[in-house]
Amino acid sequence: MNQKPFTHLRLFALVLTLVVLIWRASPAQAALGITDIQPRTAENNQSTQLTITGTDFAAGAVALLENFGALSTSFINSTVLTAMLPPGLAPGVYGITVVNPDSSSTTLANAITIIQNAATAAPPTATPQAESSSIPADRPLVVIESYNAGAESISPNQEFDLSIKLKNIGSTPASNLVANFPPGDCVPRVSGGVLAITELDDGEQKKFNQPLTATYEILGKTVATVVMQISYTGPDGSPYLETFNMTIPVTSGKFVPTATPTATPTAPPVPRPQLVIPNYSTDISPLQPGTIFTLEMVVENKGNANAKRVSMILGGGAGSEGVPPGTPDAGGISGGGGDFGNFAPVSASNVQFLGDLNASATLTTQSTLIVNASTNPGAYPMQISFSYVDDKGLVYTDDQVITLLVYQLPQVDVNFYRQPDPLFAGQQGMLPVQVVNLGRKAVVLGNMVVDGAGAQYSNNSILVGALDVGGYFTLDALIVPDQPGPLEAVVTINYTDDFNQAQVITRTLAVQVEEMIAPEPIPGEGMQDGSGEPILEQQPETWWQKLVRFIKGMLGLDSSTPQQPGEPLPEEMPPSDIPQGVPAPARPKG
Numbered sequence: 001m002n003q004k005p006f007t008h009l010r011l012f013a014l015v016l017t018l019v020v021l022i023w024r025a026s027p028a029q030a031a032l033g034i035t036d037i038q039p040r041t042a043e044n045n046q047s048t049q050l051t052i053t054g055t056d057f058a059a060g061a062v063a064l065l066e067n068f069g070a071l072s073t074s075f076i077n078s079t080v081l082t083a084m085l086p087p088g089l090a091p092g093v094y095g096i097t098v099v100n101p102d103s104s105s106t107t108l109a110n111a112i113t114i115i116q117n118a119a120t121a122a123p124p125t126a127t128p129q130a131e132s133s134s135i136p137a138d139r140p141l142v143v144i145e146s147y148n149a150g151a152e153s154i155s156p157n158q159e160f161d162l163s164i165k166l167k168n169i170g171s172t173p174a175s176n177l178v179a180n181f182p183p184g185d186c187v188p189r190v191s192g193g194v195l196a197i198t199e200l201d202d203g204e205q206k207k208f209n210q211p212l213t214a215t216y217e218i219l220g221k222t223v224a225t226v227v228m229q230i231s232y233t234g235p236d237g238s239p240y241l242e243t244f245n246m247t248i249p250v251t252s253g254k255f256v257p258t259a260t261p262t263a264t265p266t267a268p269p270v271p272r273p274q275l276v277i278p279n280y281s282t283d284i285s286p287l288q289p290g291t292i293f294t295l296e297m298v299v300e301n302k303g304n305a306n307a308k309r310v311s312m313i314l315g316g317g318a319g320s321e322g323v324p325p326g327t328p329d330a331g332g333i334s335g336g337g338g339d340f341g342n343f344a345p346v347s348a349s350n351v352q353f354l355g356d357l358n359a360s361a362t363l364t365t366q367s368t369l370i371v372n373a374s375t376n377p378g379a380y381p382m383q384i385s386f387s388y389v390d391d392k393g394l395v396y397t398d399d400q401v402i403t404l405l406v407y408q409l410p411q412v413d414v415n416f417y418r419q420p421d422p423l424f425a426g427q428q429g430m431l432p433v434q435v436v437n438l439g440r441k442a443v444v445l446g447n448m449v450v451d452g453a454g455a456q457y458s459n460n461s462i463l464v465g466a467l468d469v470g471g472y473f474t475l476d477a478l479i480v481p482d483q484p485g486p487l488e489a490v491v492t493i494n495y496t497d498d499f500n501q502a503q504v505i506t507r508t509l510a511v512q513v514e515e516m517i518a519p520e521p522i523p524g525e526g527m528q529d530g531s532g533e534p535i536l537e538q539q540p541e542t543w544w545q546k547l548v549r550f551i552k553g554m555l556g557l558d559s560s561t562p563q564q565p566g567e568p569l570p571e572e573m574p575p576s577d578i579p580q581g582v583p584a585p586a587r588p589k590g
Contacts, residue, residue: 032056034108037096044089045117050096052081058100060227060243066095069223070247074143074169082143082169091116101245140234141170142177145205147246154224155251156216159189162226162246165207168200174232174240175199179210185224186212186248200232214250223247274303275310275357275386275398286407290373292346297402299354299386300362307357307388307396314350314367315339316383316399342375343382343404357388377408377498407498411439412467414491414507417474423513425484431477433491433509437467445505446494450477454487464493481513 034054042048050071052063056078063073063083071083081098096111145165154160168174177197181188189211200206210228218224226246233239280297287293301307315338338350346368357363386398417434433450437443445464451457460477467473481487493505552558 032098032100032104032106034096034098034106034111037108037111040111041113041115042085043117044087044091044114046087048085050083050085050112052083052096052098053079054081054098054106055079056100057081057098058102059241060101060245062099062245062247064097064099065089066097068094069249070245072144072146073244074141075242076141084145085112089114101243138172139170139238140168140172140174140200140202140232140240142166142168142174142200142230142232142240142242144228144244144246149248153249153251154186154214154218156214156219158214159211160214161209161211162186162248163207163209164228164246165205166197166200166230167205168202171202172235173199173201174234177230177232179208180229180231181210181212182227182229183215184227185218185221186214186226189213218250221250224250271305271390272303272394273301273305273307273357273359273388273390273396275307275388276300276302277384277400277402280402282404286409287371287404288407288409289371289375292368292370295367295369295404297365297367297384298362299357299365301357301359304359305390306359307386307390310354310357310386310388312352312354312365313338313385313387314345314352314369314382316385317351317387338383342372342380342406343369344372346370354386371406375406377406379403379405405499408441409497409503410437410443410445410495410505412436412443412445412493412505413438414493414505414509416509417472420511423479423481423487423511425481425513425516427516428478428480431479431489431509431511432474433477433489434472434474435464435467435491435493436472437469440469442466442468442471444495445473446496448473448475448491448493450475450489450491452488452490454482455489456480456482484513484515487511487513 032055034052036053038051038053039048042050050063057075057080058078059075061073061075061081063071063081065071065085068089071085074082076082083096091114093110093113095107095109097105097107099105143166145167147162147164149160149162151160164179166177175198177200179195179197181193181195183193187193191210193210195208195210197206197208212226214224224247226248228244228246230242230244231239276299277297278300280295282293282295284291284293299310299312317338340350348368350367352365352367354363354365381401381403383399383401385400387395389395413436415434416432418432420431421429423429431450433448435445435448444466448462448464450460456479458478460475460479462475464473477489479489487510489509489511491507491509495503495505497503549560
C-alpha cells in the first residue's frame with residue numbers, strides 16, 4: 001500500500017535528473033546585442049562604412065538607421081557586421097537597430113552622429129577609421145555596394161527592374177558567382193530568379209539588373225523585402241554563401257479586402273509630361289564638311305500632362321530647378337556645356353523657346369547648323385534636351401540623342417580635255433573625255449562609261465582607279481551619230497562612299513552633229529548609182545528635136561526626151577532614122 005507513493009517519487013526524481021543533464025549539456029546561447037559601432041561620427045557628403053560589433057548576429061541580419069531605414073548590410077560572422085551609410089543624411093544623432101532573419105532585434109541608441117561638411121572650415125581632425133574597406137582575411141567577401149528599384153516606391157502587381165551593384169571587399173577573387181532570388185514580397189521575372197555573374201576580383205564592382213514583380217503580399221506594408229542569396233567560391237575552391245535582405249518602400253494607401261470578387265486596386269500613374277522626337281530630317285542630303293543645313297524636328301508630348309515653357313537645347317543642357325512662388329528666380333537655361341565640335345548653330349543660339357505643349361500634341365521646330373570643315377566622314381550622335389515645367393511647377397529635363405551622317409563625296413570635274421572634232425551624221429568621230437580630282441584628298445573611282453541615246457558608242461568604258469589630288473584620267477570614246485542636231489553624251493562613274501554603299505557620278509556633255517556632206521564626182525569618171533550604172537544627165541533639146549518628138553508621138557513612136565550622152569541631134573540624125581513621109585529638115589546655114 002505504501003510502495004505506490006514511493007514509486008511516483010522516484011519517477012519524478014528521475015525526470016528531474018534528466019532535465020538537469022540536458023540543460024547542462026546544451027551550450028549557452030548568447031543574447032542578441034550591439035556592443036560598439038565604428039566610426040561614431042561621419043560627414044554627410046560621402047558614404048561611410050560602419051563596422052558593427054555585438055553578439056548573436058545571424059546570416060542575413062540587416063542594420064536599420066533611425067528615421068531612415070535599412071542600410072546595405074554584410075554579415076561577416078556572428079559578432080561582426082558591416083553596413084554602408086549613404087551620403088546626404090541630415091545632421092543629427094541616430095540610433096542603429098540590428099534585425100536577425102528570425103525577427104529578433106536589438107537597438108543601440110545615439111550610436112552615430114552625422115555632421116554637416118563645411119567646405120570653408122579648417123580640415124577636421126581625422127577620425128580613426130579603417131584604412132581599407134577590405135576585410136583583413138585571406139578570403140573573398142562579396143557585399144552589396146548599392147541597389148535601386150528605379151522608383152521611389154512600388155505598388156502591388158507593379159513590374160520593375162532592381163539594379164544591384166556588388167563589390168568584393170575581400171582580399172582574394174571570388175569565382176562562380178550565382179545570385180538567387182527566392183520568391184517573397186516580389187517574384188523574379190525573365191531570368192527565373194537565377195543570375196550568373198562569373199568572376200569578381202578583389203576590390204572590383206559589377207552591376208546587374210533583375211526584373212521583378214511586386215505581389216499582393218505587400219498590401220498594408222510600408223516596405224517590401226527582396227531576398228538575394230549569393231554563392232561563390234574562393235581561389236582554393238572553398239564555397240561561400242551570402243544572404244542579403246533589400247527593402248523597397250511601398251506606395252502608401254489603404255487597401256481593404258472584400259468578401260466578393262472586385263477589381264484589383266492599381267495605383268494610378270503619376271501624371272507628368274514626356275517630350276520625345278519621333279521624326280527629324282535635314283534639307284540637304286548628304287551632309288558634307290562645311291555644309292550649312294536646316295535641321296527640322298517633330299516634337300511630341302507622349303505624357304499625360306501638359307508641358308509649359310518648353311525650351312529646346314541643342315547639344316544638351318538643363319533648366320533651373322525652380323524656386324517657391326513669389327521668390328525672384330536667378331536661374332535659367334544651361335546650354336553652354338554641349339558638344340559643338342562637329343555641328344554648331346548658325347544665325348541663332350543653341351537654345352530655342354518652344355512655348356507650351358499639351359498632352360498628345362505635336363509641334364515642328366527648325367534649327368540652322370553648320371558641319372565643321374574638319375569633321376571626318378562618319379555617324380555622329382547629337383544630344384538634344386527639353387527643359388519645361390508641368391502644371392504644378394515641377395521642373396523636368398528630357399534628354400535624347402539623334403544621329404546625323406556626314407559624307408565626304410568625291411569632288412571631280414568631268415569634261416572634254418580639248419574641243420572635240422566636228423561630228424557628222426553617220427560618220428565615226430571621237431569624244432575626248434577627261435575626269436579631274438578637284439578635292440582635298442585622293443579618291444578611288446570605279447568604271448567610267450560614256451553612253452547615250454541617238455548614237456552608237458564603242459571604246460566607251462574603262463576603270464579609273466585611284467586619283468591623287470589634282471590628278472586626271474582621260475578616255476577617247478568613239479561615236480557614230482544617227483542624225484544631225486544637238487546630241488547629249490552621258491558620262492557615269494561608279495564609286496563606293498564612306499559607308500560602303502555603291503554610288504554613281506553622272507555628267508552630261510553636249511555636242512553638235514553636222515549634216516553629212518555628199519562626195520563630189522571625180523572629173524571624167526561620172527557618177528554611179530547603187531546598181532553600178534552611170535547616172536544619165538538630161539541633154540538640152542533644140543527646136544528640131546522637139547518637132548521630131550511631136551511627130552513620133554503622132555505616129556505612136558517613142559517621143560521621150562533623149563537621155564543618153566552623145567545622142568545625135570536631129571540635124572545629125574542619119575537618113576535611115578527619119579520617119580517616112582516627113583521631109584528631112586534642112587541644115588541650118590552658116
